[in-house]
Amino acid sequence: TPRVFSGIQPSGNLHLGNYLGALKRFVDWQAKDMETIYCMVDLHAITVWQDPKDLQKSTRELCAGFIAAGLDPEKSILINQSQVPEHAQLAWIFNCVARMGWMQRMTQWKDKAGKNQQNASLGLFAYPALMAADILVYHATHVPVGEDQKQHLELTRDIAIKFNHDYGVDFFPETQPVIEGAATRVMSLRDGSKKMSKSDASDASRINMTDDADTIAKKIRKAKTDPDGLPSEAKGLEERPEARNLVNIYAALMEHSVDQVLADVGGKQFSEFKPMLAELAVEKLAPISTEMSRLMDDHTEIDRILTRGSQRARAITAPILRQTYDIVGMVPPV
Ligand code: TYM
Incomplete structure (x- = not known):
């Protein structure tokens, strides 16, 4: 049976x-009436230093963001990774399946570790094995992510294939990366060659889910563009990364295709398009941030949701981990 899993790191703001x-x-997949499991990956977050108080707050805030954006804790299983110990337990097995060379090729490792790899945490290096465990401990088949996670999902597949091959079983499924929509790679508002990210030093480079209407409008007004107007076909956005980015954002927020959007706004100047985009962004994001701060007023409800989510999750993960241990040859308790 198809099963959807994905995760987001609780490090800093959602953008x-x-x-x-x-x-x-995630919300789209929930609406398809499939089994959906969504995770705040706190164990991944600590692969780089996190202040404990900030981590706690970010985890709850991320959960508030999930719910505010439309995830229903009755329909989807919402968890934080550390409350479902089978993720970390399966990750250890995968540490013993994955090869050093595979990890060394990961672009996220190279980017995050930078020049001084000797000083990066061992966890940062092993990061993709834990990610594979997150997914495969549910035998998940569909993983909706942005473009930047593609390489990690290919590695997840490699781990599943090698495990099945080494132990002569057909146990872990091949997972399908689901990278779709107009905004699989949202770029920085200041530099069309860099992706929008929480680690960018410039806050003006991204729109945070908690930004107020004025801040959102200002960031969009100041977003980098080229001097030309908007083309009437997607072809006209080639070689124009900043322009393309703003159109992609508009299309994704509108839930229209880029071609549909350009049929409407082609010919306009950015001086006219930017206020339209700002208005649309505020209209779509403001209700989410209002609901997030309401949910954050009292986090006991959020904590209960995560506790309940973990219980539901463990009903799936515990048997899969036990079967994995049996395959590997771990003596079971009697
Ligand atoms: P993270 O926390 O960096 O990002 C969470 C999700 O947001 C997507 N994303 C973007 N999409 C479009 N444009 C952008 N500029 C952009 N920035 C981020 C990411 O692709 C991701 O889908 N390793 C993962 C978390 C993870 C995970 C998993 C995901 C851990 N275990 C298992 C799926 C399945 C990460 O660091 O995402």
Whole structure:
């Protein structure tokens, strides 16, 4: 049976890239009446330093963001990774399946570790094995993510194939990366060659889900563009990364295709298009941030949702981990 799993790191603010590339898609999958499991990956977050108080707050805030964006804790299973111990337990097995060379090729590892790899945490290196475990401990088949996670999902497949091959079983399924929509790679508002990210030093480069209407409008007004107007076909956005980015964002927020959008706005100047985009962004994002801060007023409800989610999750993960241990040859308790 098809099963959907995905996760987001509770490190810093949720931004528009996370929302359009991932969270909004999570809500779409929930609407398809499939089994959906969504995770705040706190164990992944600590692969780089996190202040404990901030991590706690970010995890609850991320959960508030999930719910505010439309995830229903009755329909979807919402968990934080550390409350479902089978993720970390399966990750250890996968650490012993994955090869050093595979990890060394990961572009996220190279980017995040930078020049001083000797000083990066061992967890940062092993990051993709834990990610594979997140997915495969549910035998999940569909994983909605943004473009930047594609390589990690290919590695997840490699781990599943090698495990099945080494132990002569057909146990872990091949998972399908689901990278779709107009905004699978939202770019920085200041530089069309960099993706929008929480680690960018410039806050003006991204729209945070918690930004107020004025801030959103200002960031869009100041967004980098070229001097030309909008083309009437997607072809006209080639070689124009900043222009393309703003159109993609508009299309994703509108839930229209880029061609549909350009049929409407082709010929306009950015001085006219930017206020339209700002208005649309505020209209779509303001209700989410209002609901997020309401949910954050009292986090006991959020904590209960995560506790309940973990219980439901463990009903799936515990048997799969036990079967994995049996395959590997771990003596079971009697
Ligand atoms: P993270 O926390 O960096 O990002 C969460 C999700 O947001 C997407 N995303 C973007 N999409 C479009 N444009 C952008 N600029 C942009 N920035 C981020 C990411 O692709 C992602 O889907 N390793 C993962 C978390 C993870 C996970 C998993 C995901 C851990 N285990 C298992 C799926 C399945 C990460 O760091 O995402």
